[in-house]
Amino acid sequence: MMASNISEFDRTISFGEAALQRIRAFRHPAHPTNYEFWFTYATGFNAGLNDAVNKIISAGRAVTPEEADTLYQIHIAPSHLSQKVDKMGAMIVDEISQVMAMIDAARGSASAYDQSLNGLEESLGRIDQDRDQVRLIIGALIQATREIQHANDELEQRMVETRQEILALQLNLEAIRAEAMTDPLTQISNRKYFDAALEKMLAEARRGERGFSMLMIDIDHFKSFNDTYGHLVGDQVLRAVATGLQNNTKGQDVAARYGGEEFAILLPDTPLRSAVTLADNIRRTISAKELLRQTTGERLGRLTISVGVATYHDDDTAQALLERGDHCLYAAKRSGRNRVISETDPEAVMHISDQELL
Template sequence: MAHHHDDLAQAVKYLKLTLPEMSKREIPTTPENYAVWYEYTAGNNLELKQKIDSLIKKNTPFSDKLNSDLYSQYIENAQQIAVDGIRDSVRKIINELLVQVADEESGLGCYARSLQSFSEKVSDTEDTSAINLLVTELLAETKKREEATQNLQATLDTMAQEMTQLREEIERLNNEASTDALTRVKNRRAFNIELEKAISTSKINSMQLTLLVLDIDHFKQFNDQFGHITGDKVLRFVATMLQKNVKGNDTVARFGGEEFAVILPETSYENALSVAENVRTRIAAQTLTDSAANVKLGAVHVSVGVADYRYGESPEEFIHRADQCLYKAKNSGRNRVVGEQELTEETASQEQRI
């Protein structure tokens, strides 16, 4: 918990430094530009920092083209560069292992031929001194083979350690690539992957699957009234509440902006409505205070749309139906849950009146 608090404090610190840097240079606060300048302020990306320092020193204006190039070169491609580095390391380890194995196979072949030769010589020798000499030679050859085997074992141990480190690095990269940097829940890319998996599992096993799409009501007012840093804290609060109120197999993701999505495998439509209502009421029950700014924010309200997967439809169609429910919740006064059956009943009622 202390570690999480330190990480959060550090993130807030960099947030407070990033926005003035961008404002001073009249850089639009798009997600891409923000990612570039957050990395610059944090100082972890040394190549990016050196590049921007050089541009600042030359008084280079930060045009839209330059901002886009910085993002493409130092943020967007960073993941691929890291993956390429891991791939090259794995290739090197495999090649080294192949060389060692080839040497070992060659050595074993020589050893086998030596054993065959010793066997033939022993069969033809009756002189004990000659047999003793053969045994001495055999022991020497066996000792050489033992040492070679020990060397191979040491090499294998070292390679195992290197592969373990690479696996940990791959897991770290995968987590970074699939995690929203601000809220620490899944990002849109990871959501798309998880939704396709959930749909595939639902089809194969004939299991129910439901989807929640959730939007923070009047979120723009938080940003306008209290600033983007406070708005970011509200986003993290909602993400945390979602994670606390779903079960292990469910997937919480930041869908974009102030919108979140929750994939609910093996969950019926009725239970999904209960989950959505539980999340909505628990979020609304909290009175938020920004302790850093000593400001009372009040309650946060959310609107939620709920859809049940229909066999054979695409992920886009599934999301679209959940979005329609969300729009209905927003247009009906916000701070409420609307499920797709409500839309169906409403449509049927309208058709009957006509």
């Protein structure tokens, strides 16, 4: 027993040391999530995570904090969500079991009451004019009635309490579902929610219900913000851009963090020209604000973004639409950044045509 404990101690310590070595080597902030990320990688138990990380390393690149964050959300965070859902589901099942037990108890009380009435009915059938016997029977009937009434009152009260508890559990479950679809850093929708919303809009568009457009957004020179001012400022930049997107979208629009420093917006019932106008409004709004370091108030300059705009065409797939949006985005970056390029602009048309020929 002692040898087993020592072996487990040594094994986990070695995983922890390996995790810290990676954090130091890649200069990641020593946040608990980063430690969990590299500890999980060190164990080798999460094959998907290890394959993704190994591909980056084998390409001769360092794993950036943004890549680590994205991979954490894909390969580790869902397991936390699954545990929460399992726990919540078990609690709901327990509440339902209690309801069933109460119903069984009520059935038992009703059955006993029915037997009492049958017995009293037989007794009444056997008596003649014995008033004392009648009083006894009626007294027993009244007592049985009071007992069943008391049991029903208790059942009603417990049912009310159980209903409230189940409603609370349902609210908690909805909160967990919302958490699963929200980017923890920026508090806007995450890639999982975006992908689901995109598939839904594609299905609606194919049925001829409504079209939509899409913005692909990238923060200009984001890596230099991280390298110059640190990852805390980088996180501040991501939150500032997310706030700018939220403030300029409404209704059924879907603004999401697509990955790293890239964002995306789905705009139902919005033609290309209107989507370009909105994209430029967002670009102007974000570039008009000067970024200040939250801890010191130091002026860090102005943020700019590049935006690619694509719109749905008949029989578009998600991949085709995303590729057009990406081509437009990179055309905006190649054209000097801080620009909006749509799929009809010459810079994008040329690049899309070149890609189709490959």
